[in-house]
Amino acid sequence: MNSKLQKNIVIFASGAGSNTKKIIDYFKGNQNVSIALIVCNNPGAGVLDIATKENIPVLMITKNEFAQTGYGQQIKSFQPDLIILAGFLWKIPEILVASFPQKIINIHPALLPAYGGKGMYGNAVHSAVISGKEKQSGITIHYVDEKYDNGKIIFQESCDVTENDTVESLSEKIHELEHEFYPKIIDRLLKEIKS
Numbered sequence: 001m002n003s004k005l006q007k008n009i010v011i012f013a014s015g016a017g018s019n020t021k022k023i024i025d026y027f028k029g030n031q032n033v034s035i036a037l038i039v040c041n042n043p044g045a046g047v048l049d050i051a052t053k054e055n056i057p058v059l060m061i062t063k064n065e066f067a068q069t070g071y072g073q074q075i076k077s078f079q080p081d082l083i084i085l086a087g088f089l090w091k092i093p094e095i096l097v098a099s100f101p102q103k104i105i106n107i108h109p110a111l112l113p114a115y116g117g118k119g120m121y122g123n124a125v126h127s128a129v130i131s132g133k134e135k136q137s138g139i140t141i142h143y144v145d146e147k148y149d150n151g152k153i154i155f156q157e158s159c160d161v162t163e164n165d166t167v168e169s170l171s172e173k174i175h176e177l178e179h180e181f182y183p184k185i186i187d188r189l190l191k192e193i194k195s
């Protein structure tokens with residue numbers, strides 16, 4: 001756990017968990033990377049089944065305590081090198097951002113700074129992109145600060161939006177991009193970490 005090569009990931013996820021699954025699969029067999037913990041606020045989340053199957057510890061959190069403490073002590077005990085948000089909708093409290101500077105990243109299903117901010121998640125994003133008659137959408141991987149979808153951008157990849165696209169078809173395209181690139185970018189960031 002503590003050797004210099006070993007890197008620990010903590011994933012915050014409260015939805016279906018398809019990105020979490022891709023990240024787990026990507027690092028399977030890699031002795032240097034451990035998915036140490038999944039943090040979740042939704043008892044009905046699909047990601048919990050994934051955690052059980054993969055034997056990954058889960059920390060269930062409540063809104064009040066998260067806002068007050070960020071569960072910083074519990075999370076620190078897993079010695080995360082990177083905290084990954086993958087379908088986690090609550091704002092990250094300042095206390096947690098301050099405890100893990102440049103160590104928390106998020107994936108957003110659009111090309112930030114467009115179509116971001118409070119309430120902009122899931123199909124609401126795709127619906128707004130289609131109503132806005134955008135020719136392109138995509139994914140943004142960015143550092144997390146105490147504002148929604150605001151931190152420094154690490155990576156973006158785009159896809160075409162055609163006249164025939166629906167919320168569902170666009171959501172599918174975006175998920176494909178997320179699944180392809182999120183694990184690779186995480187891998188790259190972990191390799192850049194010196195500790």
Ligand code: GRF
Nearest residue numbers: 015016017018019087108109
């Ligand atoms: C992803 O589309 C991501 O952009 C967003 O939440 C969604 C999570 O999907 N932040 P899943 O739970 O990984 O399937």
